[in-house]
Amino acid sequence: MATWRPDPSFYPSPRMAAKAPKETIAYVAAFDPDRQRPDAIAVVDVDPTSTSYSQIVGQVDMPNVGDELHHFGWNACSSCLCPNAPHPHVERRYLVVPGLRSSRLHIIDTKPDPKSPRIVRVIDPAEIAEKANYSRLHTIHCGPEGIYVNALADRDGNAPGGIFLLDHDSFDVLGQWEMDRGPQKLAYDFWWHLGHETMITSEWGTPETFENGLVPEVLLGSKYGRRLHFWDLHKRKHLQEIDFGEEHQLVFELRPAHDPTKAYGFVGCVISLKDLSASIWTWYREGGQWAVKKVIEIPAEPADPDLLPPVLKGFNAVAPLVTDIDLSMDDRFLYVSCWGTGDMIQYDVSDPFAPKETGRVRIGGIVSRATHPKASNGALNGGPQMVEISRDGKRVYFTNSLYGAIDSQFYPEGLDGWMVKLDVGDNGGISFDENFFVDWPKSHRPHQVRLEGGDCSSDSYCYP
Amino acid sequence: MQDRAAALEQMTDLWPWLSLAGLGAFHGVNPAMGWLFAVALGLHRQNSRIVWLSLLPIAAGHAAAIAVVLAVFVAFGTVVDLRSLKLFAAALILGLAGYYAFYGHRHRVRIGMRTGMAGLAIWSFLMATGHGAGLMLMPAVLGLCLADPSATIPLGSSLPISLAAVALHIAVTLVVTAAVAFAIMEWFDLGVLRSAWINFDLIWTLALVATGVILVVA
Numbered sequence: 037m038a039t040w041r042p043d044p045s046f047y048p049s050p051r052m053a054a055k056a057p058k059e060t061i062a063y064v065a066a067f068d069p070d071r072q073r074p075d076a077i078a079v080v081d082v083d084p085t086s087t088s089y090s091q092i093v094g095q096v097d098m099p100n101v102g103d104e105l106h107h108f109g110w111n112a113c114s115s116c117l118c119p120n121a122p123h124p125h126v127e128r129r130y131l132v133v134p135g136l137r138s139s140r141l142h143i144i145d146t147k148p149d150p151k152s153p154r155i156v157r158v159i160d161p162a163e164i165a166e167k168a169n170y171s172r173l174h175t176i177h178c179g180p181e182g183i184y185v186n187a188l189a190d191r192d193g194n195a196p197g198g199i200f201l202l203d204h205d206s207f208d209v210l211g212q213w214e215m216d217r218g219p220q221k222l223a224y225d226f227w228w229h230l231g232h233e234t235m236i237t238s239e240w241g242t243p244e245t246f247e248n249g250l251v252p253e254v255l256l257g258s259k260y261g262r263r264l265h266f267w268d269l270h271k272r273k274h275l276q277e278i279d280f281g282e283e284h285q286l287v288f289e290l291r292p293a294h295d296p297t298k299a300y301g302f303v304g305c306v307i308s309l310k311d312l313s314a315s316i317w318t319w320y321r322e323g324g325q326w327a328v329k330k331v332i333e334i335p336a337e338p339a340d341p342d343l344l345p346p347v348l349k350g351f352n353a354v355a356p357l358v359t360d361i362d363l364s365m366d367d368r369f370l371y372v373s374c375w376g377t378g379d380m381i382q383y384d385v386s387d388p389f390a391p392k393e394t395g396r397v398r399i400g401g402i403v404s405r406a407t408h409p410k411a412s413n414g415a416l417n418g419g420p421q422m423v424e425i426s427r428d429g430k431r432v433y434f435t436n437s438l439y440g441a442i443d444s445q446f447y448p449e450g451l452d453g454w455m456v457k458l459d460v461g462d463n464g465g466i467s468f469d470e471n472f473f474v475d476w477p478k479s480h481r482p483h484q485v486r487l488e489g490g491d492c493s494s495d496s497y498c499y500p
Numbered sequence: 501m502q503d504r505a506a507a508l509e510q511m512t513d514l515w516p517w518l519s520l521a522g523l524g525a526f527h528g529v530n531p532a533m534g535w536l537f538a539v540a541l542g543l544h545r546q547n548s549r550i551v552w553l554s555l556l557p558i559a560a561g562h563a564a565a566i567a568v569v570l571a572v573f574v575a576f577g578t579v580v581d582l583r584s585l586k587l588f589a590a591a592l593i594l595g596l597a598g599y600y601a602f603y604g605h606r607h608r609v610r611i612g613m614r615t616g617m618a619g620l621a622i623w624s625f626l627m628a629t630g631h632g633a634g635l636m637l638m639p640a641v642l643g644l645c646l647a648d649p650s651a652t653i654p655l656g657s658s659l660p661i662s663l664a665a666v667a668l669h670i671a672v673t674l675v676v677t678a679a680v681a682f683a684i685m686e687w688f689d690l691g692v693l694r695s696a697w698i699n700f701d702l703i704w705t706l707a708l709v710a711t712g713v714i715l716v717v718a
Binding site: 041048049125181182203231269296500 | 532536543604606607693697701
């Protein structure tokens with residue numbers, strides 16, 4: 037139902053959104069790697085004044101098993117205030133939650149009680165295949181033409197993956213987004229520069245190359261994704277492809293500057309075939325085209341092969357495996373998850389071409405198994421993975437699972453889920469909140485975190 | 501002599517002109533009709549001149565949208581009697597209101613933040629046409645053109661009247677659009693949108709319904 041005034045969680049600009057009230061709850065996708073019990077969206081209390089702080093206080097189970105919940109998003113966000121296609125009287129109310137493996141899409145109502153959300157609609161994979169010809173649903177963004185959902189494959193599990201649209205009131209599948217996809221085949225993440233009418237998409241691989249774990253031959257043959265694609269957001273037309281080259285594999289999470297006047301952003305590359313390093317690249321405008329530059333390289337760490345899983349044994353080193361990154365609302369700090377080594381690194385990216393490291397913590401990690409002050413078990417596994425920043429930039433939350441089948445390749449003894457929180461200093465610097473550690477129930481593993489009212493990867497803005 | 505007196509009375513009857521001006525103010529103040537886009541472009545390009553320049557294509561697009569609707573109706577009015585014309589307009593307007601009530605505002609977004617002045621004029625034309633801005637003026641314009649429901653519109657007198665109607669409406673729309681843009685730029689910041697942006701879509705739909713009803717009963 038339309039409201040009389042805009043949803044209070046909509047902000048015209050990132051500058052204003054950074055002054056939003058603190059979040060009190062977080063929604064976290066949790067999946068059962070054995071696909072025996074239903075996956076769930078868990079509600080975590082993140083209000084430090086609450087008696088149930090750092091506890092799971094609610095949960096909504098999916099109606100089926102084996103969905104593999106992964107990323108999810110809101111039905112509406114601050115982009116509803118954009119002047120060219122305004123629809124400011126929609127509520128930010130529903131979580132749009134896809135199953136990456138099942139291709140099923142769940143619409144979850146967070147009202148009237150945000151701590152006990154409930155499922156109001158389930159869209160079957162067959163309907164999505166029929167209307168959009170896609171499967172393996174991945175990332176959700178609310179934007180100018182409704183809800184954008186990307187998919188890693190077509191209905192039969194082959195390339196091309198792409199994007200389709202959902203109506204943000206009825207949640208009906210509106211159809212494929214692309215009108216001219218050019219050379220684009222693989223899909224992973226997508227986001228945009230509303231101020232520059234540009235969509236950006238990245239690449240992973242087709243389902244047969246990841247649903248049973250990463251395939252070494254595909255990786256060593258540089259057959260996983262390594263390109264960025266730039267699109268005209270409104271014409272829905274492919275404009276430009278940038279190939280990172282054979283050395284670079286798995287070009288994943290896209291974090292454009294929040295300020296709509298800026299035309300740059302950051303993307304993480306998981307692994308270099310040359311030396312197992314991970315890297316962060318900045319994309320930017322140059323001479324009427326988009327260009328990229330590697331701005332951070334995180335080296336692999338030499339390690340005793342006895343401590344390494346079979347996939348890494350031959351290399352005598354642990355790869356950093358940068359699998360997620362996130363940019364603060366003021367475009368100042370970039371957080372980089374190193375799922376392999378266990379580091380969470382904070383960079384000052386005020387100059388997007390010259391990042392400076394301003395903070396680092398270590399937790400878990402393939403070799404280090406670093407612990408947390410509140411963890412009862414002294415050796416944590418998994419590593420920093422999906423990371424989310426509060427709108428004011430003061431708090432950072434992250435979880436430790438990547439993807440069921442890949443977790444067991446890098447953490448073969450099993451992965452016990454956890455969620456932690458960092459406090460951020462006024463001028464950078466990060467440290468663990470010693471009172472926040474969610475020892476995740478063993479039946480499930482946590483993945484993406486979404487914060488009440490929006491966070492640093494949920495909203496986009498039209499005004500500086 | 502008696503005819504002259506009646507005509508004079510009609511001329512001095514100000515309500516259609518007032519309603520054209522009032523609707524101009526209503527269209528002008530609605531953020532979806534242009535001032536917000538102008539302000540956004542000015543902020544985005546860090547140039548306040550862009551705000552004022554943008555108002556011109558926005559006004560031109562709005563004026564064109566209204567003129568097209570009036571031209572179509574005046575043209576039909578020369579061959580169809582006023583009563584039928586009003587009923588036809590009412591059906592269109594109520595149909596549009598029904599569409600907005602049930603389907604909201606679903607449409608492709610074709611014009612974005614990098615648009616030029618021509619794109620802005622097209623955007624404004626599409627926005628005004630799609631939302632029935634011209635149709636909303638029908639009771640006033642038809643009232644000005646002719647009072648006798650059984651006759652057809654006399655082309656000679658209706659053209660200047662229609663042009664005057666568009667001119668008045670668009671002048672008021674432009675002044676109000678500029679005033680709101682100025683107020684936002686000078687005295688407020690866009691944070692005011694968070695509380696002051698009331699649901700114009702709802703008011704707009706109700707205004708369409710009221711217009712349709714007026715055409716049927718008046």
